[in-house]
Amino acid sequence: MGEQQTTTTFPQEVLDQWKGSGVDLPALFSAGKLGERMGLEILEASPERVVGTLPVEGNTQPYGLLHGGASAVLAETLGSVGAMLHGGPGKAAVGVDLNCTHHRGPRSGMVTGVATPVHRGRTTAGYEIVISDEEGRRVCSARLTCLLRDA
Numbered sequence: 646m647g648e649q650q651t652t653t654t655f656p657q658e659v660l661d662q663w664k665g666s667g668v669d670l671p672a673l674f675s676a677g678k679l680g681e682r683m684g685l686e687i688l689e690a691s692p693e694r695v696v697g698t699l700p701v702e703g704n705t706q707p708y709g710l711l712h713g714g715a716s717a718v719l720a721e722t723l724g725s726v727g728a729m730l731h732g733g734p735g736k737a738a739v740g741v742d743l744n745c746t747h748h749r750g751p752r753s754g755m756v757t758g759v760a761t762p763v764h765r766g767r768t769t770a771g772y773e774i775v776i777s778d779e780e781g782r783r784v785c786s787a788r789l790t791c792l793l794r795d796a
Contacts, residue, residue, distance in 0.1 A: 652671065653671045653689065654689040655689075655690055659692075662733060676722040680718070687723070687726060690726050690730060691730060693727075693761065695760040695772075696723070696760075697723050699719045701751050701754055708750075710752060711752075711756065716787070720760070720774040720787035720789060721789055723774050724740070727761075727770070737794050737795070738791040740790070742788075742789070744787060745785055745786070746785065746786045748783050751784060754778060756779075759774065760774045767793070773786070
């Protein structure tokens with residue numbers, strides 16, 4: 646886990662906005678060491694859509710099902726990345742509310758989360774995150790609200 650390196654795809658306008666800031670976007674917009682240990686990867690990132698994956702293996706609870714906390718880490722990471730990109734280089738996104746409803750518990754494979762905005766304001770940003778299994782079945786529905794603070 647965590648050894649595989651992928652490159653996050655950012656739209657050109659995001660790259661232009663952050664150019665010259667001295668910030669490594671893929672490093673900043675990740676789950677850090679926790680995400681590395683869990684095998685979380687962010688595949689694409691923009692204020693309008695953030696996509697990431699997480700392996701079920703290594704992220705299960707005692708019954709062998711994907712741990713609800715693992716789904717929460719994926720959801721909060723994806724929503725926070727979207728909120729940070731919405732806020733831009735001068736803002737930091739801080740999660741203040743996370744709600745997760747777990748619909749099914751996969752035992753293997755990879756889950757994919759897609760975060761899309763429900764609100765993008767000056768001081769807060771809210772994202773809906775849908776996590777699905779490899780067959781496209783919904784595993785978790787989540788909602789994240791982030792406070793946008795001055796960086």
